[in-house]
Structures are given as C-alpha cells and as structure tokens.
Amino acid sequence: MRSQRLRVFAPATIANIGPGFDVLGLALSTPGDVLEVELADGPGVEIVEITGDGGRLTRDPMKNVASRAAVDLLRRAGDTHGLRLWLHKQMPLASGLGSSGASSAAGAFAANEILGRPFSTHDVVLSAIEGECAASGTPHADNVAPSVMGGFVLVRGGEPFDIVQLPVPDGLRVVVVHPHCQVSTAAARRLVKERTYGLDVIVPNIGNVAALVAALYVGDLQLLGRSIDDRIIEPLRATLIPGFDDVKNAALDAGALGCSIAGSGPSVFAFAEADGDAQRIGAAMQAAFRSAAQLDSDLFWGKVSTEGARVL
C-alpha cells in the first residue's frame, strides 16, 4: 500500500475573517491545491515537480512550505522514509486565499496519509503550521487549520494552543472575488503591526468576534453578517486594495450579509444566504472592481467546505 501514489486536495481558505484577525478562518469548497505523494526508496523529501505557479515557488524542499510540512510530520513520526512530491497549484498565489496555507496543509496531510495516518488531525495541523512557519517565517494558523480540518476554525494562541472547529450554518454561502493586482503580505502585516489602537476600536472588535462565534453556534446568519465589522485591520488594509470601498458597497447593496478583506488581500469576500444571492453579489463585486479600479478578477463562490484536506 505504501508504494502507491496518493493524490490529495487541500482547499483555499479565508483567514482574518472580519473582526477575527489571526484568529478565525474558513475553508472554501474551491479552489485549492493538489499534491501527489509517493514513498521514496531513500530518506529525504524531494519536490519532483510544481505546476501552476508560473515558476514562482521554490523547489528547495527545506524552503517550500509543502515539503517542509511533510518533513516535519516525518520527523514527528520518527519515520526514516523519504517522500517524492508533485505539487499542482490550482489557485492564485498572493491572493489572500491562503495559497501557502493550502500547500502546507496538503504537505502535512499527504505525509500523514501515506504513512498510514499515525497522527490526529490536530497534529497534522501542527506540522502544517510548522512547515509554513519554517519556510515563510510567519505561521498563519487561521489559514492552515481550516485547510486541513475544513469548516470554520478558531485559533486561540497560548499554552496549550487551541484549535476549535465551529459549526457551519446550513444556508451560508461564501463569495470571494480575487482582483488581478498584488498586495504584499509582508507590507500588509507591517501596515497594521507598527500601529497601536484604542479601546474605541478594540471593544467593537471584541464584541463583533464574540457575536460572530455565537452566530455560528445558533445559525443566525443576520447576526453573522452584522459581526463582519472590523474596525482595526480593514480600514488600514483597505487602502492597499484599489476600489475596495466600492466593491464592499456593491456587495452590501446586492444583499451580502457582510463583506471584508480575505486574509491580507487583495481578495474580498462576502457572506450570502442563498446560491442566487451569492451569484448576484459576486457579479456586483466584479463589476465594481472593473468600474472603480479597472481590474479584472476571478470569482469563487459556494458553501464553506466542511471536509478540508482529503484524498482524491
């Protein structure tokens, strides 16, 4: 069994959801990364091929997030096997949709599967975080955890590190529009990390994130939408996304429950309560990116994926 080639899928994610900076993420049904993995004869992890990245990702197995996550899981397992990896990027890079998180999740998940599942999902998440952190310097657990686990995930730092899977209301639909422009994640983080904030914005964010979690448990989509109100990060990062205000207004005018920046942008997400709403909202957001900022964009919409990473 161990000599087979496995194909796994790990979904794109939205992190920093509304008021939940570095805390709340969710898994999208589409897009995502596909990773193929085989056990190798000798030790070490080799990246045989990467497709779909336009040559932008490193093939160095100690620097690539997918391979580093796999290396970390092998190390935990005390396993001396080696792995061969084929990574197929099927989602935009640097889009705010957790591209490196999905690759990290795929690497850790694929390694765990091909070893016969020695580890729990929680441990797979920890290896995926470690992989991403070691390769990119910054862990985004709120991307990585939902990509592995699926659903809405809450990350509480501290000892112990808590990863809590939250309920996904039945009717909820997610719309994401990815405009064809670049926002540097590092620049986006600097912009918000160098400042300090008063209780006038902190208290609303604390109330909103608490209400958002409650809304998921009771399935109150209206409350969920009202809670997508971030006074801390969004006002700063919105300045990095051409046309953001128009796109957000277009989403809300078209019936979105709430709308904010996906990850560190430039993608913008909205919540909707039906398929028809989601399509209409997505079209309005794409039109607004065109008219306000002359930007073409990709549209993704659907349910929150409750599956997360999986074998294809």
Added chain:
Amino acid sequence: MRSQRLRVFAPATIANIGPGFDVLGLALSTPGDVLEVELADGPGVEIVEITGDGGRLTRDPMKNVASRAAVDLLRRAGDTHGLRLWLHKQMPLASGLGSSGASSAAGAFAANEILGRPFSTHDVVLSAIEGECAASGTPHADNVAPSVMGGFVLVRGGEPFDIVQLPVPDGLRVVVVHPHCQVSTAAARRLVKERTYGLDVIVPNIGNVAALVAALYVGDLQLLGRSIDDRIIEPLRATLIPGFDDVKNAALDAGALGCSIAGSGPSVFAFAEADGDAQRIGAAMQAAFRSAAQLDSDLFWGKVSTEGARVL
C-alpha cells in the same frame, strides 16, 4: 392588580469578563438589590426610601439609576402613571459587582412588571441601560443586561445593538471575593482608556474571547478557564487592587479554571467546576487578600443565575 406593591430582585453581575471588556457579563445568584414599587396616584417617580447604602446614593429621582430606568420605561410606554419606589441595597457599592447595574435593572424590570409587562426583556434592558447612562454618564450594558436577563450575556455594540444570551454550562461555579477597599470606577476607566494597545495583546484577547464564547456553547470548562486571559485591561487594573497577583495565584493554585477582575474591581472572580472547589478557592482567595494586603473581604459563590431579575 395595579395598586399592589411589587417586590423585585435584580442580581449582582460580573462584567468585563476576562478578555471581554465591555462585552461579556454574567449574573450571580447572590447578592443583589431588592426594589419595591407601587403605582402612584399622580405622575412622576418618587424614591420613598433607600436602605443599605449608608446614605451614599442620591434620592433625586432624575439622578438615581433605579428611578431613571423606571422613568425611561414609563416614557416608552407612553404611560402617565407615577411610581413610588423603595430601594434596598443588599450588595456592596463600588465593588465591581455591578451595583448600579442591578439597581437600574431592578428599576426598569419593576416598572415593566407593574405596568403589566408591556415590553420584551430586550426593551427592559434598553431602559435599564438608559437609566444607568443618564444618571451616571456611562452605560455598562454588560452589567445591566445579565442583571435583567440572567445567565451569560454578550453585548455587541453597533446598529442594531445586539444582546445575545449565551449558554451556561451545568457544572460551572462562580466565586467572587470582594476586598474591603475602594477602586474608583472612573479612575479605573481612565487608566485603560488613555492608552493604546498593539496587536501583540489585541490578537490574544480576540482569540480568547472567541474561545470563551465557543467554550460556553460546547460546555468545555477547561477551555473556558484557559480563555480567562486578558492581556489588555487586567495588567493595568491589577495595579489598583492590593494583593491581586497573590489572590489570582492562590485561586489558580486552589484549582480555579480561570481568575480575573470583576468589573472594574476591586472584586476578583474565579471559575470552578464543583461546589467543593468553589469553597476551597474562595477561602484561598480570602486568605491571600489578608496575608498579601491585610484586607478583609466578602465571599460569594454559587451558580451563574439563569433567572436574572424576578418578582419575589
């Protein structure tokens, strides 16, 4: 029926719970305020008597929080009746246990009851907030709302203002120790409002408040305890409470799930998971106040009150 005298009870509360500054409050089983109310022949609200306050509270019906809350509810009702009130303070003032919140809650609740319940609980909360705000200048909705409604309550500011009642896990016990010293609420607010805070403390608080809400829904008392971790307010306000660090350590050493400041202090609360634990933790906290700060104290412990304000 309207000519009878009604006696109502409104419980003391803990607001600013852990990471939930101005957002999360809970109702205690004991202590609380008792308010008697009668319909008057003419218009206007009269405070006939206040007991238990050592003469510290105003009898001016437009300045006293209980009467102002009652006035606001009468106004909403378009009711031209007058009321006569007897307020019996049965809890310490300026203790961090929501004394003015309980009086406001009692005033609004009693007025609604004697008028034959024209308003929903939500509206009673709004009148109680209005009463407290008009009289003291600062609304503490996270005190007022749990005193009216009972249980754990989440207050989300914004339009509309959301008040969400959260589940109360069965086994949860609350311990509160009120040391005999004074902390000015105004000074405690100034101390935290004049500062700004970085993401290094904001993100943990956002994660903790989100996890706290999730812990209540799933009934995970250990996670609840870990989430009582406030990096923003507690470090500053702890300096106003003699012996706080020793008291907190004593609570945790005695098995408390979590421990922090009640309201703006000086009371300190802890969570426990059994009656025996709660008694032991309370005794340890009282002993620590004595040995570290030579302070006597009152101990209250029990379940979270799920009833809130009620007719006696």
